Amino acid sequence: MNENKISKVKPVLWEKTEKRAVRCNICHNRCIIPEGKVSRCFARKNVSGKMELNTYGLASSVAVDPIEKKPLYHFHPGTKVFSVGGWGCNFRCKHCQNWNISQSLQKEAVHFISPDDFVELAQEYNCKGVCWTYNEPAIWLEYTIDTGKLTKKKGLYTAYITNGFMTTEALDLMSPYLDAFRVDLKSFEDEFYREICGVQSAKGVFETTIHAKDLGMHIEAVTNIIPTKNDSEENLRNLARWIVKNLGEDTPWHVTRFFPCYQLMNLPPTPIKTLHRAEEIGREEGLNFIYMGNVPGKSVTKCPENFKKYNS
Ligand code: SF4
Structure with missing residues (x-):
């Protein structure tokens, strides 16, 4: 496949609406895109009343990483x-x-990677699996499906590193080729999702994560704890309780340290004691595996049996 064939790739989960607009049903934003416009996520566009893909195969970043x-x-x-x-x-x-990369599409900086090249590169670098990460993978769902199919044929594992906001119907399309769902559970509160993430509600994230569990995917959750925004005892307890109830007590919960960044430069880094408190809360609620992230010396898996299994 070359770049000219991108326009031939059929978009999924869209429908026509009024006045030659189209609706995308890939994530809970369910955007209506007027004719001639690009979607808020940059991944789709309305050309003459039909949905077309805008970023299929256009990579911003490629790396070989430890899965941890x-x-x-x-x-x-x-x-x-x-x-x-x-x-x-x-x-x-x-x-x-x-x-x-998440808030722009810099056409001069893109690298087209065909699905065949994607899998060949993964194998050339001796990777045991692939993941779609750095920005939200569901927005280029068609590409992750095409690359996921080829990856699974080669016997490699696959993982989404996701904000979890895709619809359940989008996840259903991806699920035959997806093994792991590493999801951000950013907050239990809609207000956080509105103020900090720019979407209407947290509900879709929790619904879709339960669906991933029902589909049998491996799930790990991450909460980046931001001072004054999602660090209350009540919020952390609600999150931990929800994970135990809906995903199970053995679900790893990564509580990670926030550092001032982008539009939140005015806030301080998360105090280490807040992370310790989150860990305590997780234990009190019944979670067995809580990991602190972005803290030196804490990144050690407590899963030695798995380590032996996959490295023997
Ligand atoms: S994937 Fe993009 S276009 Fe589709 S609903 Fe979500 S934000 Fe809108």
């Missing part, structure tokens, strides 16, 4: 993962560390 860096601690530990990111995002997170 994602972070995924109980999923093929000790292996290398081929990590690819695209452009754009369905969120507008004020603390985004990758805002230069």
Whole structure:
């Protein structure tokens, strides 16, 4: 496949609406895109009343990482993962560390990677799996499906590093080719999602994460704890309780340290004692595996059996 064939790739989960506009049903924004316009996530566009893809195969970032860096601690530990990111995002997170790729599409900086090349590169670098990461993978769903199919045929594992805001119907399309769902559970409160992430509600994230669990995917959750925004005892307890109830007590919960970034430069880094408190709360609520992230000396998986299994 070359770039000229991108326009031939059929977009999924869209419908026509009034006045030659189109609606996208890939994430809970369910955007209506007027004729001639590009979607808020940059990944789709309305050309003459029909949906077309805008970023298929256009990579912003490619790396070979330890799987633990994602972070995924109980999923093929000790292996290398081929990590690819695209452009754009369905969120507008004020603390985004990758805002230069998630909030723009810099046409001069794109690299087209065909699905065949994607898998060949993963194998060439001796990766045991691939992940779509750095920006929200669901927004280029068609590309992750095409690359996921080829990746699974080669016997490699696959993982989404996701904000979880895709619809359940989008996840259904991806699920035959998806093994792990590393999801941000940013807050239990809609207000946080509105003020910090620029979307209406947290509800879709929790619904879709339960769906991922029902589909049998491996799940790990991350909460980046931001001072004064989502660090209340009540919010952290609600999150931990929800994970135990809906995902199970053995679900890893990564509580990570916030550092001032992008539009939240006015806030201080998360105090270490807040992370310790989150860890305590998680234990009190019944979680067995809580990991602190962005804290020196704390990034050690407690899953030694898995480590032996995947490295023998
Ligand atoms: S993926 Fe989400 S943000 Fe992008 S066009 Fe579709 S509904 Fe809108």
